[in-house]
Amino acid sequence: MKEVVIFSLVNELYGVDISKVKGIIVFSQLKITTLFSENPWVLGVANIRGEVIPIIDLRKRFSNPAIYNDETVMIMVLTKEGKLMGIVVDFILKIDFVDDENIKKANVLKGIEEKYLNGFVKKDEDMITLLNIDLLLNIKEI
Amino acid sequence: MDDLKQIFLEEAEDLFSSINKVLYSLEDRDITDKELDSLFRDYHTLKGGSGSVGFEKFVKLVHLLEHFLDKLKNKQILYIPSITDFLIDITAELEVILKEEANNRVDDKKVDKLITQIKKTINNFENHKTINIKDGDEIVDILDKLKLMKDSNHLPLDETFRLIHTLKSGAMMLGLHSFKEFVSIVESKLMSMRDKHIDNEEAIFEIIDIFLSNSETILNNELSGDVFLNEKIISKVSKSLNTNEAQNKGFVLFDEVKDIPKEPKKKIKNTSYNKKTFKDIISSSSIRVNLDKIETLMNRVGDLVITKSMLYEYANSFDDYDIKSSFYEKLDILDRNVRELQDAVMNVRMIAMESIYSKLPKIIRDISKKLNKKVKFEHYGDSVEIDKLMSESLMDPLTHILRNALDHGIETPQERKKLNKSPEGKIVIKATQESGNIVLRIEDDGRGIDAQKVALKALENGIITQEEYDRMSNEEKIMLIFSPGLSTAKKVSDISGRGVGMDVVMNNINSIGGNIKVKTKLNYGTTFIISIPLTLAILDGLNVKIGDYDFIIPLNMIIESFQPIKSIIKHVIEDNNEILMLRDEFIPVIRLHKFFGITPKYTELTDGIIIISIVGSKKVALFIDEFFTQSQIVVKSLDKNYKKVKGISAATIRGDGSVGLILDVVNIVEESK
Numbered sequence: 174m175k176e177v178v179i180f181s182l183v184n185e186l187y188g189v190d191i192s193k194v195k196g197i198i199v200f201s202q203l204k205i206t207t208l209f210s211e212n213p214w215v216l217g218v219a220n221i222r223g224e225v226i227p228i229i230d231l232r233k234r235f236s237n238p239a240i241y242n243d244e245t246v247m248i249m250v251l252t253k254e255g256k257l258m259g260i261v262v263d264f265i266l267k268i269d270f271v272d273d274e275n276i277k278k279a280n281v282l283k284g285i286e287e288k289y290l291n292g293f294v295k296k297d298e299d300m301i302t303l304l305n306i307d308l309l310l311n312i313k314e315i
Numbered sequence: 316m317d318d319l320k321q322i323f324l325e326e327a328e329d330l331f332s333s334i335n336k337v338l339y340s341l342e343d344r345d346i347t348d349k350e351l352d353s354l355f356r357d358y359h360t361l362k363g364g365s366g367s368v369g370f371e372k373f374v375k376l377v378h379l380l381e382h383f384l385d386k387l388k389n390k391q392i393l394y395i396p397s398i399t400d401f402l403i404d405i406t407a408e409l410e411v412i413l414k415e416e417a418n419n420r421v422d423d424k425k426v427d428k429l430i431t432q433i434k435k436t437i438n439n440f441e442n443h444k445t446i447n448i449k450d451g452d453e454i455v456d457i458l459d460k461l462k463l464m465k466d467s468n469h470l471p472l473d474e475t476f477r478l479i480h481t482l483k484s485g486a487m488m489l490g491l492h493s494f495k496e497f498v499s500i501v502e503s504k505l506m507s508m509r510d511k512h513i514d515n516e517e518a519i520f521e522i523i524d525i526f527l528s529n530s531e532t533i534l535n536n537e538l539s540g541d542v543f544l545n546e547k548i549i550s551k552v553s554k555s556l557n558t559n560e561a562q563n564k565g566f567v568l569f570d571e572v573k574d575i576p577k578e579p580k581k582k583i584k585n586t587s588y589n590k591k592t593f594k595d596i597i598s599s600s601s602i603r604v605n606l607d608k609i610e611t612l613m614n615r616v617g618d619l620v621i622t623k624s625m626l627y628e629y630a631n632s633f634d635d636y637d638i639k640s641s642f643y644e645k646l647d648i649l650d651r652n653v654r655e656l657q658d659a660v661m662n663v664r665m666i667a668m669e670s671i672y673s674k675l676p677k678i679i680r681d682i683s684k685k686l687n688k689k690v691k692f693e694h695y696g697d698s699v700e701i702d703k704l705m706s707e708s709l710m711d712p713l714t715h716i717l718r719n720a721l722d723h724g725i726e727t728p729q730e731r732k733k734l735n736k737s738p739e740g741k742i743v744i745k746a747t748q749e750s751g752n753i754v755l756r757i758e759d760d761g762r763g764i765d766a767q768k769v770a771l772k773a774l775e776n777g778i779i780t781q782e783e784y785d786r787m788s789n790e791e792k793i794m795l796i797f798s799p800g801l802s803t804a805k806k807v808s809d810i811s812g813r814g815v816g817m818d819v820v821m822n823n824i825n826s827i828g829g830n831i832k833v834k835t836k837l838n839y840g841t842t843f844i845i846s847i848p849l850t851l852a853i854l855d856g857l858n859v860k861i862g863d864y865d866f867i868i869p870l871n872m873i874i875e876s877f878q879p880i881k882s883i884i885k886h887v888i889e890d891n892n893e894i895l896m897l898r899d900e901f902i903p904v905i906r907l908h909k910f911f912g913i914t915p916k917y918t919e920l921t922d923g924i925i926i927i928s929i930v931g932s933k934k935v936a937l938f939i940d941e942f943f944t945q946s947q948i949v950v951k952s953l954d955k956n957y958k959k960v961k962g963i964s965a966a967t968i969r970g971d972g973s974v975g976l977i978l979d980v981v982n983i984v985e986e987s988k
Contacts, residue, residue, distance in 0.1 A: 204973035207864070208960050209911045218957065218966060218974045223618055225966040225974050227957040256956045312958050 177271050178248065179301055180262040183237045186301045188294070191268060193250045193306050196221070200245035200261060203228065215315055219259065221249060229315055230261040253307040260310070269296060276303065323364045324417055325603060330357045331410055332673045338406070339676035341399045348388070354402075355384040361409075370416045372426045376409055379433045383440075390492060390542035392440050401436055405429075407677070453485045454534075462527055470519045476505045479526075493537045493545040494530070500553045501526045525552060606703065609664050613852055616657050617949035620853060623653050624946060624970035654947070661850055665700035668746040671710065672697060678714055679742065682721045689728055689739040690721060696746030701753050702850050708827045709755075709847065712820040716757050716843050717742065719816065724761030724841055734838060736760065752846045752871075760840040764833070766792040773798060786901070793833050794932030797821040821931055825981045827851060828871060830929070852950055856967075856977065858943040859926070862913040866939075867948060867967065867977045874927045874934070876942065879920050893920065895936045902927065905987050906938045907978075910962055916940040930984045937980070950977065961986060 177188035178197075198221065205228055207217040214233035218225050228247060232239040244264040251257055276292040291303040308314075334357045337350050362377040380402070386392040408429060415421040457478050464470050479502045486495035504522055508515070529548055536544045626646055633639040672694045683690045701709070725731075725740035732738055745756045770792040773779045778798045779787070799818040824831050829847030848854065848871055856867035857876075885894045885901075893904040904925070908915035917923040917940055926937045948967040951974075953960055964979035 204971070206966075206974040206976060208957075208963065208976070209913075210960070218953070220968045220972055220974050223614075223621070223968065225951045225953065225956060225968070258956060315957075 174273065175271055176268060177301070177303065178268050179266045179296070180246075180248065181264050181266055182235070182262050183232055186266060186299050187262070188271070188301045188303045189248065189250065189306055190303075193252075194248055195251050195257060196249040197265060198247045198249065198259070199243075200241060200247050201243060203247060203259075212315060216261065219247075221257070221259070224257055226257045226259055227315070228259040228261060229310065231309075232261065232263070234309075250306050250310070252310045254312060256310075256312065258310050258315075260306075271296065271301075271303075320368045320370075320417065322603070323368045323370075324413070326364060327361060327413060330361050331406065332670065333357050334406055335403070335677060336673050338399055338403050339673075339680070341396075346387075346394050346399075351384065351388045351394075355381065355388050358384055365413070370413065372421050372423070373409065373413050373416050376405075376412060376426065376429060376433065379430065379437070380405065380409075383433075383437050386441075390537060392437075393489075393491070395440070398440060401440075403677070403680070405433060454482060454489070457482045457485070458527070458530060461523060465520065465523050465527060468516075468520070470516060470523060472505065472509055472519060475519055475523065476502070476509055479505060491534070491537055493542045493549070494533050497530065497533050497545070497549050497552070498526075500549065500556065504556050522556065525555070604663070606664075609660070612660050613664070616653070616660050617853065617951075619653050620657070620947055620949050621968045621970070623649055625972065626970075628970035657853060661702070661852070662700075664703050666703050666706060667697060668694075668699045668701060669697040671701070671706055671713070672744065674710070675713070675717065675744070678717060679721065682718060683725075686721060687727065688721065688725050690725055691739050691741045693741065693743045694745070695743070699746040699748055699753065701746075705753075705827055705847060705849075705851070708823060709845075712823045712845070713744075713755070713757070715816050715820050720757065720759040720761065720841065724759040724763075726762055730762075748849070749846075752848055755845040755847075756842055757845070758840060758842045763837040763839055763841050764793055764796065764835040765837060766790075766835075769793060769795050790833075791932060793835060796833070797831070797931055825930065828854075828869065831931075854948060854950060855945055856948045857926075857945050858975075859924075859939045859978075860916075860941050860943070861908050861911065861939050862915050864911070864913055865975060866907075867946075867975050868926060868928075868937075868980070869964075869977060870945060872928045872980045874929055876924055876926045878923070879925050881921055884920055895925065897927070897936075900934060902934045902936045904936045904938055905983060907983070908938070908940075910983060910987065928980045930981050933984075935980070935984050937978075937983070948975065948977070 176191040178191050178194050179186055179188045181187075203219045205217040205219050208215060208227075210217075214230045216228040216230050218227050226249065230239050239261070240263075245261060246265055247259040247261050248265075249257060249259050271294050276294045278292055289305050289309045291305045294301050294303060334354060337354055341350075358377055358381040362374055362381050365373045365377060383392070387394055387398070392398075412421060412426065412429070461475070461478055464475070479498060483495055483498045483502055486498055501522060505519070508518065529552060533545050533548060536542060536548075623646070626649070627643075630639060630642045630646060633642065675694070676692055679690055679692050720742055721740075725742070726734070726736075728738035731740065741758075741760045743756075743758045745758075747754050747756075766789045770779070770784055770787060773792075773795045774781065774784050778795065797817045797820070821831055824845055824847065827847055828851055829845060832844040832846075833841065834844065835841040855870040857870055857873060859866050859868055879895060883896050884904075885896055886892070887894060893906075895902045895904060904920065906915075907913075915923070920938060923938055923940050924942055926939060926942075928935055928937060950965045951967055953963060953966050962979055962983045963976045964982065965977045967975045967977060969975045
């Protein structure tokens with residue numbers, strides 16, 4: 174049994190283990206300073222409670238278009254490397270429990286490589302893709 | 316590792332540096348009792364501490380040294396200069412063993428071998444005194460002669476004085492401290508007689524009589540290690556000699572002197588040093604604080620600085636002039652207080668240069684021994700304080716420069732003689748604090764750097780072009796030693812000369828926001844001048860704008876800023892690079908908007924602003940659109956949550972809560988090449 178933050182990214186539902194999540198901030202409140210990165214999904218850095226943290230737009234990361242509106246949020250996560258990072262998603266759906274035995278193995282899907290996924294889980298009528306944040310936000314990849 | 320062990324390891328580091336400080340200060344001079352005491356205390360504390368936290372191997376070794384020092388202190392073993400060398404080497408070994416034992420990686424065989432080695436060496440030192448005395452024929456001869464003269468009642472003042480004086484130097488040479496002390500009392504007595512022209516044969520007779528009847532006891536006591544007995548004899552003799560002078564009486568105290576009861580040795584041992592107890596450590600006026608705690612404190616001060624700039628921003632939004640100005644007035648007080656607080660916190664993190672200096676003599680000694688060179692090391696500004704974190708990044712460059720100075724700078728004693736220099740070279744380090752910077756000067760009196768040779772080598776290696784070579788000033792040529800892949804050393808040694816050093820030195824110093832200059836004169840020596848900021852945590856920066864983006868340039872990187880006029884802008888035809896000709900200098904222009912891929916407000920150099928900065932020895936002109944105010948900024952690392960970013964050294968938080976970027980001028984210049 175684990176608790177997962179479930180959010181929407183371009184009409185698909187994804188989940189991140191809640192133990193990794195350090196906060197959720199409305200995107201429009203962020204003041205982002207660009208870092209002139211060659212990776213378009215690195216939006217820049219923002220000041221979150223005195224920490225300078227990079228903001229990664231996961232929608233751009235998966236080569237999908239990104240629309241910024243009032244619902245857009247940034248989820249602050251702590252990676253295995255001990256770095257705080259913000260991931261930008263369309264909106265937060267809910268925080269829910271997931272049974273470990275219900276998690277199915279991942280297949281290659283929607284342009285996301287298998288290694289970035291922890292598996293799929295069916296919740297009510299929805300299919301939720303569990304993301305492997307540590308690999309996805311590996312410092313070499315962003 | 317548990318806390319106690321950690322505390323001991325930190326303490327041990329201090330103790331080792333205290334031991335080394337004494338040992339390296341000795342060189343060829345005699346050790347004082349005070350220094351012996353201090354050494355003994357340090358080894359003793361090391362033993363006690365390591366024992367209580369269970370470093371068993373280390374305890375065994377330190378115990379041997381403690382015991383040895385005890386014997387030295389009590390003059391059971393006589394000090395000779397080679398003891399210092401022995402102690403230096405063994406102490407270095409001890410440091411290694413302690414580290415190994417702390418990491419549970421200690422090699423039993425190695426320790427056993429070391430124990431045997433220490434025991435053997437100590438044994439040799441113990442035997443040394445007997446050999447000495449056999450060689451001390453001169454002393455015996457003089458004593459015999461004096462005796463003969465006394466017996467024949469012929470003691471002319473001049474000759475007696477000369478003999479006693481010779482005896483004193485002989486005693487000194489053999490390291491017979493207590494005997495020497497005894498002789499010098501007699502000598503000074505005779506000297507005062509000579510000065511007053513009192514050639515009183517009778518008085519001399521009495522003095523020599525006393526001297527002869529006590530000298531044997533004193534010598535024997537000294538040789539058997541019972542020096543403490545001598546102290547009493549000597550003081551009584553000295554007293555009686557003086558009493559004699561005042562009252563012109565015989566030496567009535569003489570007989571009392573002879574039979575001093577032998578006090579139990581143990582008792583004396585116990586009182587002969589101050590035991591350093593844990594209580595002493597606790598009640599001392601300083602405490603040990605983990606650097607992390609200070610770091611946290613520093614960060615809180617940083618937050619305060621940010622909050623302060625937020626308030627300034629807020630004050631700016633007032634329309635009412637009166638409110639605005641009175642608010643600003645109060646803010647200025649806050650600003651001053653915050654700066655003072657920041658200084659105070661910084662001060663906690665500061666350590667004296669002494670702690671850096673104390674590590675250098677060992678390095679110098681090891682290298683100069685390897686190279687067969689003689690070098691005298693002097694350091695000044697021991698009390699100048701430096702950020703502990705900075706001092707760590709400073710150690711490597713400093714060692715490197717010293718190595719180079721020893722290897723390439725200082726000549727061999729033979730060469731030096733030919734040049735009419737003293738055979739002993741000299742290396743001097745001076746630390747001073749100059750307007751927010753720590754300036755270190757490392758001077759040697761060696762052969763200096765031949766600018767021409769360096770430049771030719773650089774030309775040969777393709778580091779510079781012929782054109783550059785022709786244009787370069789002497790100073791610029793010397794700065795070429797910092798280019799990667801350049802070494803003028805005739806042969807590569809294991810100490811230096813691979814040409815991978817000086818560029819690393821320059822990079823290290825640049826990375827902590829510092830700079831190096833070199834002054835050199837052929838055959839007179841070289842001076843490296845390293846200048847580093849007091850701290851990296853908070854700095855003054857200039858806010859600049861390129862297109863729609865704001866950046867900060869650290870103030871210490873800026874030499875000047877101006878709006879250029881057309882006549883000083885030159886173009887290099889081949890690659891369309893722009894160069895500024897400023898007061899006979901050619902300065903390449905880096906357009907920052909191009910570097911970051913920003914659409915600028917101005918494309919003509921004459922419309923925007925040029926900022927002249929210096930990297931290594933080379934000036935560069937950074938082109939920006941405009942600049943605003945200076946402000947105090949708190950440096951926040953980008954690597955902490957992200958990674959190193961091209962052209963950006965770090966971030967900061969601005970008054971409006973957004974992140975500001977600090978330009979990395981060194982990196983920009985490198986990337987633009």
